[in-house]
């Protein structure tokens with residue numbers, strides 16, 4: 001048993017702060033969370049004066065199989081699966097170094113995400129718990145077709161969905177609209193699938209109790225995704241043939257449906273704004289702010305791995321993304337919620353992690369300072385526990401192994 005005692009404990013439940021709180025941990029699980037003395041006298045005590053303990057962070061949208069410096073299509077032919085898997089392990093380690101203890105990988109090739117997920121759980125390598133989508137379902141030649149999930153009609157969609165689930169996917173990813181980064185694929189504002197076709201993906205996922213993440217830039221695809229009943233909408237950029245056009249009525253529909261939206265807010269926002277100019281990115285940021293105002297359930301996710309025009313959206317830039325949420329009008333308490341408990345719920349692991357509660361996994365971080373006052377204090381990591389295993393102390397450089 002271990003008792004972690006800190007100046008502040010944020011349980012992850014909105015607004016819940018325990019001053020001089022204690023978290024009692026037994027092995028991989030949390031036994032209790034409460035005020036001073038609540039944990040009893042049993043066990044090794046870790047004293048963290050001046051620190052805040054909070055749930056491990058959740059990145060709901062990563063691609064561990066990429067780094068943005070190399071075009072993924074080129075990489076597809078240039079890099080062997082063996083080498084790629086090692087890169088993914090390194091990206092997972094970096095993600096953990098930012099305090100991310102759970103991540104949803106929304107697309108890669110060769111089911112390598114499943115191999116990595118299982119290796120992390122076995123303690124063979126260090127990383128966050130992974131929720132893996134495997135091959136995104138997309139049309140022939142469509143967005144990210146090179147990941148191997150092409151399907152054009154209902155029987156083919158069922159086939160790819162079932163193959164992913166058979167391999168062990170934790171959720172399904174579908175490319176409801178086109179996107180950037182795939183030469184020759186439909187552009188962002190073009191839907192790839194109808195509502196009926198998206199419903200097939202949702203149905204197949206539901207047979208195993210899994211959720212669906214729908215990549216949807218196009219406004220028409222955002223609408224279809226809501227109508228089909230997907231769990232999360234990725235990007236949600238309100239693209240039309242004439243560019244970004246925030247649609248207030250559609251945002252209301254998303255909010256009313258309770259569908260989670262991961263607007264893939266990342267730390268390289270400012271760099272991209274410099275390179276690509278302010279117009280598109282400012283409209284996008286305004287869209288995020290507007291969705292917050294109407295009560296859309298936003299979650300944190302960085303799309304780490306993907307960047308645009310060679311801008312490296314690294315897996316350890318998570319907190320930089322949270323700072324962009326602040327630019328979109330979120331309070332620090334809201335940001336911590338959307339990066340912990342709400343993101344865990346959206347990824348289908350809310351009963352296991354995402355908040356500090358008895359019975360949940362001991363996935364937590366401790367930071368020097370108080371992120372409710374200064375969000376950047378989330379960078380001052382003093383402790384990261386993944387299922388109770390201490391994987392880093394005083395920075396990532398000491399990480400050597402998750403075993404022991």
Ligand SMILES: [Zn+2]
Nearest residue numbers: 063106303306
């Ligand atoms: Zn993505």
